[in-house]
Amino acid sequence: MSDNKGIEKPVESKVDQEEKRVGVFVCECGVNIGGVVNTKAVADYIGTLPGVKVTSVNKFTCSDSGQADIQKKIKEYNLNRVVVAACSPKTHEPTFRACIEQMGLNQYFLEFVNIRDHCSWIHMWEKEKATEKAKDLIRMGVERAKLLEPLQASEVPVIDKALVIGAGVAGMQSALDLADMGFQVYLVEKEPSIGGRMARFDKVFPTNDCSICILGPKMVEVARNKNIQIMSYSEVKAVEGYVGNFNVKIEHKPRYLDVAKCTGCAKCSEVCPVEVPYDFNEGFGTRKAIYVPFPQAVPLRAVLDMENCISCKACTKACESKAINYDMKPSYTDVNVGIIVGAVGFKTYDPEPRHDFGYGLYDNVITAMEFERLLNAAGPTGGHVVRPSDCKEPIKVGFVNCVGSRDKNTNIYCSGVCCMVTIKNAQLLKEKRPETDHTIMYMDIRTPFRGYEESYNRSRNLGVKFLRGRPVEVKEDPVTKNIKVRVEDTLANEIRNLEFDLIVLATGIVPHEGINQIQQLLKLSKAADGLLMEAHPKLKPVDTTIDGVFLAGVASGPKDIPYAVSQGSACAGRATILLKNKKAITEGITAVVDPDVCVGCGVCLPMCPFQAIKMDEKEHKANVVKALCKGCGTCVTACPTGALEQSHFKNKQVLAQIKNVFKFQEVAA
């Protein structure tokens, strides 16, 4: 108002000064527009608007001849703005942008007016009013066109190195594919060994292959690949930068032994006096305070669990290669990478706190993951499934599905894999010990992919019973420790009282504790289910809202192994586009700050879901990191000073359109 208002601001660029020469091209789209809107009357009216140097009506402006007309007129009339009044910019804007760009005009000097979908097609019986509306729409477009400014989509260089966080099967696949395409990959895994969840499975559905037998070679392949640098027992601590150049700080947790010297001989474990529950076996059996994670571990190196170590130094004496070092501190590596793949995995639902179906109260209620380890030949029982109360091999086994899934009280989503896990587990035990009797209590059996339905049928043929119903009461027989289940068979419409030696809960999939940290580090968004969000659920399933960051595996929703592996490969493919081109194209339409006007109030910062706005604390001004900005303009709306503007949708450009919706009433003749 008063203050600075009167002072004419210095002209921003030549663009503001030059005379605006607008050409307007009205398309008839055959009869689609021409059959309703009087295109000639429209063109005649628009021709009288200030700045409009030529108007032209074409049967099909998008045709070769239509485009040639535009190009001819640009030259003939020395046009510097082009308005095309035709169909939808959503389909045809790129065509005409390319058309005017060929003539040396900036592609953003095109204004596209929709007089078909938004006019002729919806006012088919009101030709006069449709014609008037078309005039309004084009007038709005012309006035906006005069204010358009040239924009350049900018490029940022991309470092041709990748970071993969999480070395489960999805992460490994991603790393391998990227490495095989010739890019250097840092593969960070927080556990002492790569392999992830799949390394703990016994057999994998629907073909029931031995899990570690197929995963083991892949782990070795990863270790052998000279382009992959495995950083096991390590965590990402800080991520700075944006697509093309992420600066990542990785912490290597101390193993308390020299990895280069350790041979993985496990002599240290033999002498270690401390025994703790073996997490790899889901807490069944024990391991030592110093231990090799599992026989197929990669890297095959021991790790000292300092929390449980009693510092007796027995291991130091036993170690022939003198690898053990009690004074080890965490070390750090900084890496610069162009892209990041997040394959951070999941954990299974823990029924303990809620005591779902007696879990945690009754010994003979276990989870499917625990059952998996009991089945495994390398497991705590050497592959003998026994029940925890008395170590007897159970005969009657009951399986409960959807524990911690499809349940308003826990997680509403379906874990996707539990039906098949249960079917597989029942099959495996039945095959091992045909005398066993299996009942699967389910809500629905979901078998959508190749081989799943066949596997289900095989179970039925093997004699596994399927009961549609959810246990309503689960009790332990205090003497036998058998589990008594009261369940409604909803197909037979009757209440059944059953007794089992062992109950196996098919627990669902939930986000990892570490997911929040990864979400914050990578500035990703989280969905309502607590898992990470992809850029688009259908069309960009492995991209994220942050350019150069991709997601694979269960971190972005429950998946089976083939799906997770595909995503690993998909991430590698998507990432390769950036890594191979060595550059990323950033959005031409972005927010921009006028530092003279910005007062550094910081209102814009929380508006941006892409963390593209940073506060320059020294200057007390907001800064837009163009490479991160997606050009939604939400920050621009929030800015109280008007220092923030969205290029191509500047306030003055939008206001010009609004003002021209209206006109003075004509004087009656």
Add this chain to the structure above:
Amino acid sequence: MQKGDMFVGWSTKEDIRKRGGSGGLVTSVLAAALDKKLVDAVVVLRKINEFEAVPVITSDVNEVLKSAGSLHSVPSNFAKIIANKNLKVALPAKGCDTRGIIEQSKRNAVSLDNTFIIGLNCGGSMHPSVTREMLEIMYKIKPEDVHGEEIEKGKLIFETKDGKEHAITIDELEEKGYGRRESCRYCMIKIPTNADLACGNWGVVGDLAGKATFVEVNSEKGAKLLQNAIDAGYVQVEKPDEKGVAARAKIKGAMEGLGKKWKDKVFVPMDNRLEYFRKELEHCIDCGACKTVCPTCSCGDVSKCTEYHLRGDAYKMSMYHLIRFLHLADSCIGCGQCSDVCPVDIPLTRLYRRFANPMQEQLKYEPGMDLRKPPYFEAKLEV
């Protein structure tokens, strides 16, 4: 000393006690903060006469000591004076000053860590022009003859140079359109619990009445500030009388009740509101003073409300005011500064409150009372 503690205190310096009201505690706390380098500067009113004082930022202890004494007819707001100055500063502040400062801090213009706010209990202030007219018409005394002023038991008392006291009840004055500024009448923040200290004469009873200040410590910073003044020998305190604490609460309750009554009286539901607003705003001359003075606005000279309001636009409503109405719906603290400075006497605060009252109620948001960011700045609204 900790948050929640209450004291009754006074200056140890006799001249300050004499000059300042209520034992000169506030002046002494400010002086001590400056003296002991707790702050780099303080804001005080440089008194010109009974009706005029100009707020200044100073590092001069003498200037601080000179400023002692309260003025009801100097309705300034200090928030903008310290905004964007990057100073370690202490200042006396009414409820509305404090609210303004806190709102500025939410907009990165003030660092609360560096700002020591000595809250002053406030029953309301008066516009100097109105006061002059009131003196002549209601009190029948010449403004030049006024020597001092005081509010006691619902009466506004002026002391003239001849030593005489002239008292009229505030109710009567306000009935006639004089007395407190309108925004003060319906203000509900009488004891600034949002400041680091809350000081005032309410709750000082017995022998100390009129000779001491009641202080409530509202924050750690407040404790530090008061302790500093005690340690530096500027101030003495003692525990307050139970009766005093009760009396203070009672006055607060009564004042708030009165505020509520005024609020209901001023903001009666209205038909044909568009015409009302149009009529009120039709004399606007686009000076922008209401924005410049607004203690919650942190924009510079250029802002959305000014840049997109063009004098060449012939609208039925002013774009400037519409944007202001919107931006202030959650943030207006009702300080009345905009009405004070409007050159064509538009009752702006009343207009802003028309939008702010229902909005702030709905959002359960009280601007300037805590550190919650204005809802307009939120990415997702959870009410």
Add this chain to the structure above:
Amino acid sequence: MSAEAVAPNTNGWEPKIVAFCCNWCSYGGADSAGMGRFQQPPSTRIIRVMCSGRIDPLHVFNAFLEGADAVLVTGCHIGDCHYVNGNDKTKIKYKFLENVAQELGIEKERLQLNWISASEGERFANFIRDVTAQIKKLGPSPLKPAGVV
């Protein structure tokens, strides 16, 4: 062709309605309405922005002051925003707009918020029809400057 596709009565005053649409959903919805030939009264002028979060109260006020009989704020359904949560922020801004409009005494029909996906052409058309009918009942906006159509 839809059942609504019958020639309407074109007599009388036609309101002018400014509809702000986001590029990804509601603008697409308007396109779909066209493709489905869902006939609408010729009252509405669409202004495209990238995200409903970009619909500045400034724009809405300006539309009213220039003479709009109604202003429509539209975007993607909550949860479907192309920019993660732009429409959540739109909701907040809209709440403030609503407050100003209501306290000013502008009839609530004149300012409306609607989430319309790109596939909901019929919903878009119905929305325009409903709003136009409501506004025809109310008559021209009291904020419309004299002599402006």
Add this chain to the structure above:
Amino acid sequence: MANVYSTICPGCNFGCGLYIRENGNLDVDFRKSSPANSGKLCRFGMSLPRLYTPVRSMVDGKEVELTEAAKDAAKRISASKGSVAFLSFGNTTCEEHLAFGKLGEAYLCTGADFEALPKDTYQTISVGIPYSEIEAAKHIVLFIDPYEQYPLIVRRILSAKKKGAKITSVWWKDLPLADENLRPADVSKLKLSGDSLVIADFHPLSDMENVKNVLSLAKNAGARITFLKPFANSTGAYILSKDAKQKSLVQLVEDINKGAIKTLFCLESDPGEMIPAETLGKLTTLIVQTGMASAITKKAHVVIAHEPLYKKKGTLINNEGRAQSLGGEGTRGLDALGVMAGVKFEFGVLNESVKKTIGINSIDEFTIPKYDRPGYAAPQASVKPVDAKTALVSVFNPFMWFGLPDDNDFVEMNLNTARALKLLKSGTLKIRSNGSAIEKRFKIGPVQENVLLTGRKFGIEKGMLTPVEISR
């Protein structure tokens, strides 16, 4: 810390009090106890930080000290003896004006054309009526646009209206505060009585026939009349120049044009806004003494730069005759005038002299001089009717007098005129006058048909009212 000055707005003669804070940049702060304006300011007052742009003393484009510039000016003035004119509109303090009067006795111009008016109207024009009396009036007649020209009077008029006063406006457009809106051509329909208070204005570009006309209308009806004026100390300057041989602006222009005046000394006055550029071009020497940079300081041969008004010490008399003191300490303006006059001007001495001349006892805001307002005889006026089909009317406001840009680069016009021309709503209007043409944005308002109002100088104006042709 920050310096705070208690000062008076130089925007017009209303006498609005304010504070200026010096704090790296300048900030305006509100002086709520100021009696003229209760601390309230118009858009010009709010723009003061923009107005007060620093200026340096210069001789022929070279930076020099103030004394040196003043000495150089003195040399040029004495060399040009007999062809020197001294111009001061009244943006100075009374003390400075007194010193100036001594310097420029030979050819003094305050811009006002008192020569064209009967002598007995001098005092009525010089000193206005107290604002409190405007608030108490029963009928107010406006020959100004108070919103654009003297905004702080709006609240006084509104206050009167609230108390039941009837407001009549005689203006080119309807004013929101008026109960009755007459057009200047219909002035004959105006009904005045002894209860009426006429508010007009008086400035260097005023049409003297119009001034005489309002004077006689008021006189004949027995109504009171007050003239608002555009310069901070117009009233003080006029009273102090009462006995001086004042030359009118028209006379000055004529004298420069015919070569009688070759050197012009301007004290805190920018003639660029009032004297045609070609006339100024005929001067051999232009000397400007001022406290702030403007267009004219760039053109001047000698610039004598003293402190800006807010830093000065001195007395101003506002339109209602209230003596006001400035809160600064600076007297460098007097020092410079002293160098030129060859005497040392002591502030104290001048100050006493001012008090005596004006008839006040002390420099105090609350002192209203007991100025005996004599009656005057109704002067004969011959107001020329507007004969052009379309006219561009300049609505003079503080921004125009100071050449300070404002957000008003448009003309205001009638809707029917716009519709008849088939103007586009966001388009422009072509305005032609005597061969030159400009294209301007336009604002639709309740303006008389075929009249364009402007608050900004476009460069095609010929005085207050310019016949023009308009088209799309």
